[in-house]
Amino acid sequence: MPFLKSPARFLLHYVTRRPLAFALLALLVVGGASSAVGVQYAMKLLIDSMTVAAPSHTAVYFALAAFVGLVAIENGLVRGAAMLLCNITVASGVRIRLDMFHYLTGHHIGFFQNQRGGSLGHRVGALTGSFQALTHRILMEITPPLIAFGGALLIFLAIDWRMAVAITGIFVAASTGLVFLGMRGDKYHKAFARAASESGGELVDLVGNIAAIKSFGARRRESERLAGFFQTEAAAQKRGWMFVERIRALHDVALVILVGGALVWAVERWIGGGITAGDVVVVSAMTFRMLNGSRDLAMALIDTSQQFSYLRETLEIVGAPHALEDAPDAVPLQAEKGEVRIEGLTFGHHPGRPVLHDLSLEVAPGQKIGIVGPSGAGKSTILQLVQRLHDPQAGRVLIDGQPIDRVTQDSLHQAVAVVPQEVLLFHRSILENIRFARPDATDAEVRAAAEAAHCAGFIALLPKGYDTIVGERGTNLSGGQRQRIGIARAFLSKAPIVLLDEATSALDTGSEIEVQQALDALMAHRTVLAVAHRLSTVVGFDRVIVVEQGRIVEDGAPLSLLRAGGAFQRLWALQAEGLDAPIERREFPRFVAGTALRMFGLSPRPPLRLVERQAAG
Known part of the structure; x- marks a missing residue:
């Protein structure tokens, strides 16, 4: 302007x-x-x-x-x-x-x-x-x-x-x-x-x-x-x-x-x-x-x-100039398959101190990729660059073969559903908050998205149901409930690509189980890139990449990486040492139920001990 x-x-x-x-x-x-x-x-x-x-x-x-x-x-x-x-x-x-x-x-x-x-x-x-x-x-x-x-x-x-x-x-x-x-x-x-x-x-x-x-x-x-x-x-x-x-x-x-x-x-x-x-x-x-x-x-x-x-x-x-502008000849993104290709990305908030170094990654349509690594390795930065929240100093990101810096930002964001660690809601009704992902959605479509995200149960118990005002930033709801509202938004958006940025890391055990069930439903038939702190959330993924100091040091199936005895196995061992942490009494039944499902192979994710035994074998 x-x-x-x-x-x-x-x-x-x-x-x-x-x-x-x-x-x-x-x-x-x-x-x-x-x-x-x-x-x-x-x-x-x-x-x-x-x-x-x-x-x-x-x-x-x-x-x-x-x-x-x-x-x-x-x-x-x-x-x-x-x-x-x-x-x-x-x-x-x-x-x-x-x-x-x-x-x-x-x-x-x-x-x-x-x-x-x-x-x-x-x-x-x-x-x-x-x-x-x-x-x-x-x-x-x-x-x-x-x-x-x-x-x-x-x-x-x-x-x-x-x-x-x-x-x-x-x-x-x-x-x-x-x-x-x-x-x-x-x-x-x-x-x-x-x-x-x-x-x-x-x-x-x-x-x-x-x-x-x-x-x-x-x-x-x-x-x-x-x-x-x-x-x-x-x-x-x-x-x-x-x-x-x-x-x-x-x-x-x-x-x-x-x-x-x-x-x-x-x-x-x-x-x-x-x-x-x-x-x-x-x-x-x-x-x-x-x-x-x-x-x-x-x-x-x-x-x-x-x-x-x-x-x-x-x-x-x-009125400061925009740091990111649509290209003069930008066109709407045509995202149908959900293929993501990252080519030689180098990026740093300060050009002299890059966070990512010449990083490349190919994600096939419908594939689920877990991104793990120590804090500050650049995991969340990868997701931000896929959304084009920043422009890299070198390299590019393509979705279905289209460079994201040559398409309109609005169309890009409509093709990518994001579930962050903390979902922020508007001071509006639950219905309006879910519909925010797609304003033209009918009430029936909003309710279907809520059902798919395992929201319908707690919504039915609220005084005004879907018309309940959630409060500023959603403070009238628990953390797990806010996360499931965020997942319902992602369902409603029908975006072919889903980005999960430590979506369950801030939740207690009971809430994590409920949210993970909703995430499992959301990820079906979509391309997924998930930054995970808890490695148990990515053991059922197609691939896991380990990022250290802005570089991919390992890439492969979770079981293969555990057998390799490299960076992923070390992260797994460090988290396994923390499994003896006490569980609150009120969360114990949920924990037992979730563990039992995974022991008998009834969970979408493989049983943890089975993964370990298979890796050891």
Whole structure:
């Protein structure tokens, strides 16, 4: 989006989206401000017609009609402009937020890892606020004083050109001086904006981690810590506010002196017969209006400058160029078989420190590959590159023969179902959370996916069944229940490729058995790449690859790798030593049932001891 490169282009983009509406708004504003000048001149005509030696009733009523008519026109145009401005800016605000959400969600995943979610949300809202504030300032607070100045100048030229020159000099000097002083306070307003964004992000972070706060009894401690952020914000706000108030006080003193001087001059000219009583009234009224206008104009210019600064700062973050873009000639991915081929991948978050080194892997359609290895070996990175969450420094990934950097990212993600270690749910109903994978799915299809993922049982026990709200991030459900909702999503997506990123490693034994049954059903007839911490979850796979320091050191069937006595066998032996860990009493029946199934070969996965005996033989 090129218009995100500068505040002026951003503003112009959304103004030109509604050119006729903004043109009409400008006409209403100009007409209202011009009518306000006309009201002052009509008052002069009325007073002059009433104070002549032989007043003409016709002239008096004509001036009175002009005065009342212009007052009515002024108010009508101003109200019409305000209502139109309301409609335009509210509608534009909706469009801005939608555009920013679309652009924001196109950012690289690392972008969100380095930003606070609350701060980003605040900044997107601030873009709308800045657009509304700038259009209001320019049209309603900057334009009217300028028109008033132009009209007053014409009136003063008709009365006394010397007075016109003097008032013009005063107006320009007052406005320039106020703007100069106001710009010196820009640093206070920037400091306040930074402090407000930081405190807002901190508050959202605390609310998002309320469970940790409660579990550690940290309410008082975190409240005191948060108070520090709020106090810093309040101090920055106070400095900026008081700076502006001091400028206004200085202007008020100058206003008294200058208006008083103008009135003395006008009265002296009236005494000398140089001007009429109406001229005195219009001079005093217009002088007062111009000097007040100079203050309003200066404050509006200062605020406009500040809004441009805020807008520029926000656009630098939210509008940063996307690290991953669809190729100009990208086409939708045609994924039917689910073949995955990785060719010579080299990747590192820092180019000088690669995580993967020249890694290649071929996965046939429908094949199930387990990826194991020590922490930090690059296992999850492989899955991220298959999803194109990053672009490698070298090599490529192909799905059904199509390079993933030549297809659209949306079509790629639709072809790949991911079940992560922690499934995150929306604060919506269970039905909506499952349907998130395929919005056009019918209720019957959603329920069928839930049945396949072994969700139907616990859903039936919930107060509102499928209409139950799961809470923020799914906190009203257990970890195992959230995992099965995530698996139901994958079922519903009908994606030919499934990526499992330690999908059961954070679960207790009972939940793992239930989730594993759902995963076994999900993996049927699909291509699967599964990162596994618990090696027991991949013993039934077609192949296992062992990754160490970003390289594949072993690749083969689980039984063959155990017999080989290499890296996989060593990992197996290390985990076998941990089998004596105590099992909670409430999980013991599930554990026994799962073990019995595998002992008699009734589980989709081979019995562990049988695997060991076969490997030993």
